[in-house]
Amino acid sequence: MRFSGFKVIKEALMGHKGWGPQWRNPEPKPHYDIIIIGGGGHGLATAYYLAKEFGQKNIAVLEKGWIGGGNVGRNTTIIRSNYLLDGNEPFYEFSLKLWEGLEQDFNYNAMVSQRGILNLVHSDGQRDAFIRRGNGMILNGADAEYLTAEQIRAECPFLNFDDARFPIKGGLAQRRGGTVRHDAVAWGYARGADQHGVDIIQNCEVTGLRIENGVCKGVETSRGFIGANKVGSCVAGSSSRIMAHANIRLPIESHVLQAFVSEGLKPVIPGVITFGAGHFYVSQSDKGGLVFGGDLDGYNTYAQRGNLPTVEDVCESGMAIMPMIGRARLLRMWGGVMDMSMDGSPIIDKTHIDGLYFNGGWCYGGFKATPASGWCYAHLLAKDEPHEVATAYRLDRFQRGHLIDEKGMGAQPNLH
């Protein structure tokens, strides 16, 4: 079934009896060519592109819970490609280009909205650094634009421009950035993958990896053993737990990141705005809620909830740049578990075990990377070589000293 305006009108006249489930609920087969562990955005995108772009058949996605219940439904829905380093920027620009064509590609309304992202600047040094980053983006084919305080004042008059401690001196804008409805990304990819024959198996927890003589033969699950020629882990947040089944220690710590939604308001914020002096980013959903977040809580955790000091810190940062939100009430808050890597950048690579592949370490930038992560991981799984924009995301780069440390924080995951 394809979605179209014609179909909507037809169903309206027929009493909406023609809509069916968006994907099947199959029993697991005893053996697959490729198994993806993790039915989040990245895992579903991987399966979708494997089937659609790389001609693979006989693929399964194993999901412990349900589709859309993990980090793909727990983020702040921002898409952008405003990175500095050569290892990162081409990858994220590839991702942004895929976002731009995604809805037509998988025939699903993901509400991709290129409303722009604006990173505020509060000091001369920060201005220089952001202009440099903008130049790096332009060199890699992305768009970037430096705005003066006057230009920003015309677009966002509500910001706290003349704060004594952190005055707004300008900002780096990426007009093609924006937001996407995150749940629809999971559903769209799941539906698209299913239509190409991928088995999406929910409520199927991987409890072990069967490895014989250095070759991965399949996975032990809560629904029995499932054999596979290739197994790809794609469970950012819980990567260490899956890879521990193969006795692989990762350069990753799991941390919780909280996100928040206010009550619904009339349209007040035009795009995505980030605070350059603290850590705060905000956009307004189409329903009117302000969607915002800030720093990690900062300690290792697998609990999908955080603590109050971080809530206070995030809200204080918000008040510092846009005092008008002080009257809005906080409606909901939640936490998601992040794979925080040792250099703040992700990993898409083979492991030393034949047939076992790894995708993780997305820190808290995984959502915007969903299409490119899926595409590049599918490329790796299908061809056994990395996609050209993901060649830097090697698992052994820490040992070789080829880190991609965008923030220059060193091996301290809670600071990336």
Place this chain on the structure above:
Amino acid sequence: MIINHPILGPRDAAEFTYLGDASLLNRPDWQAKDAAEQFYEYLYLRDNVAGVHRELWYHEQGDRSWLLVTRNTLTHEISKVELASDVARAGGNSK
């Protein structure tokens, strides 16, 4: 979270800075034959357990002591707090 400081009593976790896994106390021998490999593992690789985790917290806005906190990463429950210096000495480190 409240961390029960062995000297100062219960303190808010917000007074502390978090470093990470307590295995960072066990710095490898720099003269070992495989020192490069050991330091790579020491610096970058983590067990990252889901469950009982031994970790280092620094009482930055207090007495500036390093604590070794045993905490469950699934529930945030803290079961034990020790001075990191005591643990290091007991493990054979000189300081």
